[in-house]
Amino acid sequence: MALAVCITCGAEKSGAWRTCEKCGFDPRSSVPTLVKSVYLSIDRYEELDDRESYKNELDKIAELIRCRKAVAYDQAELSRLENQYYEVQSAQRHELWTAFQKTFLPGLRILLAILLAIFLLKLMKMFLL
Numbered sequence: 442m443a444l445a446v447c448i449t450c451g452a453e454k455s456g457a458w459r460t461c462e463k464c465g466f467d468p469r470s471s472v473p474t475l476v477k478s479v480y481l482s483i484d485r486y487e488e489l490d491d492r493e494s495y496k497n498e499l500d501k502i503a504e505l506i507r508c509r510k511a512v513a514y515d516q517a518e519l520s521r522l523e524n525q526y527y528e529v530q531s532a533q534r535h536e537l538w539t540a541f542q543k544t545f546l547p548g549l550r551i552l553l554a555i556l557l558a559i560f561l562l563k564l565m566k567m568f569l570l
């Protein structure tokens with residue numbers, strides 16, 4: 442039973458994001474192909490029961506693709522998966538920015554404090570001499 446199926450040739454894959462070993466198709470080449478690839482994998486379900494029962498469904502879909510028949514993608518489900526993809530992307534960007542701030546902000550503050558101190562010392566020297 443398949444864990445994921447290639448959207449172009451119907452070969453079994455171990456994960457939705459993986460490049461197909463049979464036809465070489467890379468699902469990450471565009472968002473729509475990635476979304477369809479997730480659709481044709483057990484990763485679209487969180488519950489273990491759903492994942493298990495979808496494996497049988499995937500075998501049937503794989504057969505359809507191998508016979509060059511059209512897969513009837515559920516548009517609402519495709520939209521849901523696409524939104525999920527963009528939510529994950531935006532969460533990752535937010536985490537990256539937070540990590541950047543945590544790493545560099547303390548150093549920048551110290552640098553600014555030193556520069557301010559130097560500036561004040563120079564100012565004092567100007568007035569005292």
Ligand SMILES: [Zn+2]
Nearest residue numbers: 447450461464
């Ligand atoms: Zn393939």
